[in-house]
Amino acid sequence: MSTFTIDTGTSRATPSPVPGKRMTAPSIRARKVDGKTEQPIVMLTAYTMRMAQLLDPHCDMLLVGDSLGQVIYGLPSTIPVTMDMMCAHGAAVVRGSWHALVAVDMPFGSYEASPRQAFESASRIMKETGCAAVKLEGGEAMAPTIEFLTHRGIPVIGHVGLTPQAVNILGGYGARGREKREAGKIIADAKAVDEAGAFCIVVEGVLEGIADDIVGEVATPVIGIGASARCDGQVLVIDDMLGMFERTPRFVKRYDDLATRIGEAARTYAEEVRARSFPTADQTYRPKP
Ligand code: KIV
Numbered sequence: 001m002s003t004f005t006i007d008t009g010t011s012r013a014t015p016s017p018v019p020g021k022r023m024t025a026p027s028i029r030a031r032k033v034d035g036k037t038e039q040p041i042v043m044l045t046a047y048t049m050r051m052a053q054l055l056d057p058h059c060d061m062l063l064v065g066d067s068l069g070q071v072i073y074g075l076p077s078t079i080p081v082t083m084d085m086m087c088a089h090g091a092a093v094v095r096g097s098w099h100a101l102v103a104v105d106m107p108f109g110s111y112e113a114s115p116r117q118a119f120e121s122a123s124r125i126m127k128e129t130g131c132a133a134v135k136l137e138g139g140e141a142m143a144p145t146i147e148f149l150t151h152r153g154i155p156v157i158g159h160v161g162l163t164p165q166a167v168n169i170l171g172g173y174g175a176r177g178r179e180k181r182e183a184g185k186i187i188a189d190a191k192a193v194d195e196a197g198a199f200c201i202v203v204e205g206v207l208e209g210i211a212d213d214i215v216g217e218v219a220t221p222v223i224g225i226g227a228s229a230r231c232d233g234q235v236l237v238i239d240d241m242l243g244m245f246e247r248t249p250r251f252v253k254r255y256d257d258l259a260t261r262i263g264e265a266a267r268t269y270a271e272e273v274r275a276r277s278f279p280t281a282d283q284t285y286r287p288k289p
Contacts, residue, residue, distance in 0.1 A: 023060050023101040025133055025155035025199040032221040032232050041200070041233025043223055044241070047072050047089045051238060052096030059100045061223075063135065063157075063235060064090045066105040066165070071239045078164050081107040083121060090129030103133040103157050108165040111136050115148030122154045135202065137163040139189020143196040150197035158193030160214075161186050162205030162226070173249070175226065177210040187213055194218035202235060203227045205251070226251030 031037050043061040046052040047068045055062060068089055069075040090104040104125050111118035122134045134149070135157035136142060146156045162176045170176070177183040186206055193201050200221040203211050211227035224231030226249060240248045243257040272278035 022097075022099060022132070025101065028060060028101060029199040029220060032219070035216065035219070037221055037232035040231075041221055041223060043233055043235035045071075045235070045237045045239075046093045046096070047238075049092040049096035052093040052100075052102075055238065056097040056100050060233070061235075062093055062097055062100045062102050064093050064102065064104040064129075064131070065135075065237065066107050067237050071237060071244075077167055079108050079167070081105075083107060083110055083124065087125060087128040090125060090131050094130040101133060102129070102131040103135050104129055104131045106134050106136045111145060112138070112142075115145045118145045118149060119152060119154070122149055122156075126154065133157055133199070135159055137165045139186070140192040143192040146193060146196035146198050150199075156196075156198050157223075158190070158196075158198035158201040159204065160189040160193060160201060161203045161210070164204075173205070175205050175207060177206045183207065183210050186210055187217065190214040190218050190222070194220050200233070203231065205249075 028041060031039060031041055041060050042058065043063055044055050044059050045065040045067060046055050046062040047064060052062055064086065066078040066081045066086065068085065069078045069081040072089070073081075073085070075081065086104055086107050090102065093104075094102050106118070106121055106125065110121035118136070125131060125134055133155040136145070137159040138145075139158070139160045142158070146158060149156050162170070162173060164173065167173065177186050183206075186203075187210060190201055190203065198220055200223055201214070201218065202223045202225060203214055204224075205226040208228045211222065211224055212230050215222045215228070215230055215232060221232035223233040223235050225235045236252060239245060240252040241255050243254040244259050246259070248254065269278065
């Protein structure tokens with residue numbers, strides 16, 4: 001079981017600034033009015049308390065994505081991600097944020113069997129993390145589940161196009177919708193998720209024109225990743241945009257090269273330890289005068 005507040009006396013956490021009002025599912029949904037979004041929605045993934053603290057002031061939403069399977073746990077895909085993982089990281093991100101809406105991904109196998117299974121999983125995620133929404137993958141097939149959840153107090157983010165939990169059906173992580181039939185299906189998926197009551201929809205890895213069509217055809221905000229600049233908002237995996245990995249998908253823009261900087265810091269530390277030049281007097285305790 002998790003706590004929702006940071007105990008600054010026992011952790012390294014920096015206290016939250018003046019507590020403000022968190023973004024809510026209705027406030028995100030209300031950003032798109034009559035098909036137009038004046039202020040694009042900013043979303044990043046976060047998996048840890050400290051990263052959530054750093055991202056929170058800049059984001060409308062933080063997504064505890066099941067991409068944590070690959071990013072944090074080194075798993076080959078999102079398929080093995082568990083409810084326990086999502087709950088632990090979801091609670092950490094809620095503890096490290098005060099402004100952004102925190103949404104937690106429902107892991108593979110936790111919601112597809114029935115709306116009832118989805119409710120049990122989503123309610124556990126919300127109780128144990130304090131998050132305000134869940135995200136699940138799938139279009140027309142998941143519409144009854146999205147409707148079931150939203151009618152029972154659980155805000156849902158849809159996810160269509162390239163759906164990584166379906167990698168074994170899709171055969172890889174390439175962009176979707178190159179064939180006319182599949183393009184039509186992705187648009188139908190987005191419409192079904194919209195009509196089922198999702199308060200926003202992630203559209204991932206599709207040809208730009210498909211994303212543009214979806215933005216124009218659904219009432220709810222569309223959050224793009226590998227989609228289109230015309231989406232109502234954008235999301236990226238934080239470790240990708242910070243340059244933590246050597247290989248990233250084409251749609252990622254690297255805003256930093258943290259992998260290189262971390263490697264350099266570790267190399268300098270190792271050299272200083274081996275040369276006995278760390279620690280110095282500044283980093284050692286002496287008797288008080
Ligand atoms: O798991 C994740 O990080 C996601 C984003 C890529 C949208 O679903």
